[in-house]
Amino acid sequence: ERFVELNGMRWYRTGDRGRYWPDGTLEFLGRQDHQVKVRGHRIELGEIESALAGLPEIARAVAVTVGMPPQLAAAIQLKQGVNTTEHDIKQLLQQLLPDYMVPTSLVIYQALPLNANGKVDRKTIISELATHTTNVVDKEPPRDELERQLAELWQEVLKCPALSRYDDFFLSGGDSLTATQIIQLLHKRHITSELIPLRALFTAPTVASLSDYIKQQWQTHSSIAINESTLFEEGTL
DSSP states (O other): OOEEEETTEEEEOOSEEEEEOTTSOEEEEEEGGGEEEETTEEEEHHHHHHHHHTSTTEEEEEEEEETTTTEEEEEEEEOTTOOOOHHHHHHHHTTTSOGGGSOSEEEEESSOOBOTTSSBOHHHHHHHHHTOOTTOOOOOOOOSHHHHHHHHHHHHHHTOSOOOTTOBTTTTTOOHHHHHHHHHHHHHTTSSSSOOOHHHHHHSOBHHHHHHHHHHHHHHHHHHHHHHHTSSOTTOO
């Protein structure tokens, strides 16, 4: 499987993907076995790693999936003398990648762990990130009626235990199909003033954040209705 014969020569398949440019440049595109599916999206982990490595603060980065349902996580090694936080890095990354490709958890290492061959030890990183506790959500119950409605709707669709206001829809078992179902039900049950875009649930994936989004939508809707009511004087139509 790994050692193959071609034109009388023996070659070794590394498992890497690449392509030659017309000028002879060989471009590295990532590992063949580093394509994953998260939240219903097919994701190339190499694209996340390239985006992270392109940030001026970062020396090396490794993207992995952890948990079930799988969520994205990344281990980061900063350049010498750089002082930044996981939150700052995530904000920069959100400008480069779609929301569904931004790792839920980012962990800064002094030096990434290496295996006996001197390569980045992905198994160790996956094990450590899986037990990383900085991303544990607060189990605060819903605060108001809207948050309670959202939590109960998610529980109904996802067939999961009671949710807190900071539980993530996708980490609770949601995907793009159930997200579409949620959006339809929100409108059908008059919880939203109109159909919200699918991306709203990706950018506001918790009960608390989606509640804030919906409240803002209702405020905008009410403001438009008030403005339209002042376009004509009473009795002119």
